[in-house]
Amino acid sequence: MALSFIKKVFTFGKDKPAETSAVEAELEQRSPNEVLPVADDPVLPEEMDMAGGPAADIGEGGVEAPSILEEAVPLPPADQMSDFGLVPLSLLEAEAEVEEVAGELPSGSSVDAIEDETPNAVEAVVEIIETLPEEILAPDVEDDISIPSTPPAVEMPDKAEDDILPAEPSEAAIEEPRPESPILPKGFATGPKVVEPAPVVLQRKLSWFQRLRNGLARTSSQLTSQITALFTKRKLDDETLQDLEDLLIQADLGVETAMRVTDTLASERYGKDVTGEDVSRIMASEIAKVLKPVAKPLQLDLSHKPHVILVVGVNGTGKTTTIGKLAAKLSGAGLKVMLAAGDTFRAAAIEQLKIWADRTKSEFIGTKLGADAAGLAYDAFEQAKAKKCDVLIVDTAGRLQNKAELMAELEKIVRVLGKLDPDAPHTVLQTLDATTGQNALSQVEIFRNVAGVNGLIMTKLDGTARGGILVAISAKHKLPVYFIGVGEGVEDLEPFEAEDFAHAIAGLGQ
Numbered sequence: 149m150a151l152s153f154i155k156k157v158f159t160f161g162k163d164k165p166a167e168t169s170a171v172e173a174e175l176e177q178r179s180p181n182e183v184l185p186v187a188d189d190p191v192l193p194e195e196m197d198m199a200g201g202p203a204a205d206i207g208e209g210g211v212e213a214p215s216i217l218e219e220a221v222p223l224p225p226a227d228q229m230s231d232f233g234l235v236p237l238s239l240l241e242a243e244a245e246v247e248e249v250a251g252e253l254p255s256g257s258s259v260d261a262i263e264d265e266t267p268n269a270v271e272a273v274v275e276i277i278e279t280l281p282e283e284i285l286a287p288d289v290e291d292d293i294s295i296p297s298t299p300p301a302v303e304m305p306d307k308a309e310d311d312i313l314p315a316e317p318s319e320a321a322i323e324e325p326r327p328e329s330p331i332l333p334k335g336f337a338t339g340p341k342v343v344e345p346a347p348v349v350l351q352r353k354l355s356w357f358q359r360l361r362n363g364l365a366r367t368s369s370q371l372t373s374q375i376t377a378l379f380t381k382r383k384l385d386d387e388t389l390q391d392l393e394d395l396l397i398q399a400d401l402g403v404e405t406a407m408r409v410t411d412t413l414a415s416e417r418y419g420k421d422v423t424g425e426d427v428s429r430i431m432a433s434e435i436a437k438v439l440k441p442v443a444k445p446l447q448l449d450l451s452h453k454p455h456v457i458l459v460v461g462v463n464g465t466g467k468t469t470t471i472g473k474l475a476a477k478l479s480g481a482g483l484k485v486m487l488a489a490g491d492t493f494r495a496a497a498i499e500q501l502k503i504w505a506d507r508t509k510s511e512f513i514g515t516k517l518g519a520d521a522a523g524l525a526y527d528a529f530e531q532a533k534a535k536k537c538d539v540l541i542v543d544t545a546g547r548l549q550n551k552a553e554l555m556a557e558l559e560k561i562v563r564v565l566g567k568l569d570p571d572a573p574h575t576v577l578q579t580l581d582a583t584t585g586q587n588a589l590s591q592v593e594i595f596r597n598v599a600g601v602n603g604l605i606m607t608k609l610d611g612t613a614r615g616g617i618l619v620a621i622s623a624k625h626k627l628p629v630y631f632i633g634v635g636e637g638v639e640d641l642e643p644f645e646a647e648d649f650a651h652a653i654a655g656l657g658q
């Protein structure tokens with residue numbers, strides 16, 4: 149196509165215009181020896197551009213050139229180019245310009261129009277072609293050039309109807325043959341979904357006691373290693389007893405329990421050799437004595453319809469989660485439960501409780517964010533009565549015990565519930581975060597005064613708990629401890645067992 153077009157232009161040879169165009173100036177700067185090979189049917193590599201691609205730099209000898217093309221086809225000396233069917237690069241560049249201009253003109257424009265647009269390029273083409281031998285030019289010379297207004301019709305060979313093949317897809321649409329088992333990215337799988345029976349659990353989930361022990365490991369291992377260090381090769385005397393008492397107090401067990409342990413130890417072993425294990429055993433036994441009276445089941449008076457449980461505590465101590473766990477136990481036992489989202493401070497808390505209600509098939513009552521929590525508690529109580537619920541559990545917003553305003557709101561909730569039933573709320577549960585330590589002691593003190601807390605649940609005993617504080621709280625307040633939380637899951641709420649807890653703190657087995 150290119151050469152035939154040039155040939156056509158060639159037949160229109162004209163005088164060179166007087167002024168030199170920028171294109172021409174550039175062309176003139178180039179070595180006349182710059183050439184590209186034009187084979188009969190040239191197929192250039194994709195990265196080569198006929199008009200603007202890297203030119204082959206042929207030296208005097210006409211051979212050196214650092215291009216892919218040269219490596220593939222060694223070039224002859226410049227003066228013999230045409231003998232080998234080669235044309236100068238300058239010709240191709242001028243031709244490209246002419247073609248580009250022609251392409252921008254309206255279809256049907258004559259060659260004169262092209263010349264008007266780019267006289268210099270046409271002139272350059274003509275000039276160069278005049279120097280080329282006839283045989284490298286295309287044989288089909290026509291005397292007129294015009295840009296066809298319609299593409300030439302392609303003559304198709306006649307085909308019998310049966311021979312008509314479906315239209316062939318375009319090259320882009322031709323799909324690569326697909327491998328039989330495609331390799332999918334990580335996280336995907338193929339094939340029909342297979343419902344497999346649950347595999348035999350080889351690695352059993354940790355028992356709640358193991359989780360409790362793990363949670364209390366920090367307390368227990370610290371204690372036991374210090375006790376062992378204290379009693380290695382030492383007889384039990386006043387000094388070691390005092391040191392032991394200090395250790396126990398540091399472990400949050402409280403002065404009272406610490407003294408119980410040292411008194412018992414002194415009465416049994418004073419002046420004798422004592423091992424760390426002896427001390428741990430006595431410690432576990434004394435702690436269990438403190439905890440046993442408070443390890444009680446949560447008593448439900450189902451003559452009340454509903455039995456109202458109000459759940460209070462500092463932010464994040466696990467109120468909402470514990471309510472979900474309790475609801476699961478109760479509704480699982482066939483009781484009709486309603487959950488009331490009295491934490492009107494936090495949208496997420498309302499949503500969280502709703503999810504727990506759905507999950508445990510409990511009734512749910514909520515209100516809008518920022519609404520009066522006492523009003524919601526009242527409505528919940530009425531609705532739970534109307535629906536004959538067995539248990540109503542009311543969530544409340546977490547609050548710091550030193551925020552008087554919030555504590556007053558809590559007082560109001562209790563008062564309002566009491567209007568519908570003087571005994572309500574029948575249970576006021578406080579959640580305590582086992583990772584808190586000493587602060588939990590004052591939390592109980594204050595919530596007990598404001599909301600009449602009459603039972604405790606210690607949560608997060610599976611974490612890095614400082615469970616010693618529960619012993620101190622129990623010794624001081626003697627409030628029932630109903631459950632302990634040993635995880636975030638619905639089943640991770642265990643009845644509180646004094647012996648187990650005492651053993652876990654002392655680092656002993658169950």
Ligand SMILES: Nc1nc2c(ncn2[C@@H]2O[C@H](COP(=O)(O)OP(=O)(O)OP(=O)(O)O)[C@@H](O)[C@H]2O)c(=O)[nH]1
Binds near residue numbers: 544609
């Ligand atoms: N590991 C562990 N995490 C718990 C336990 N109980 C609650 N949590 C987590 O503690 C976080 C706080 O629990 P929530 O139930 O939202 O506490 P809350 O007291 O209702 O919080 P506020 O609404 O902010 O007052 C959540 O991430 C719970 O999943 C537990 O026994 N073990």
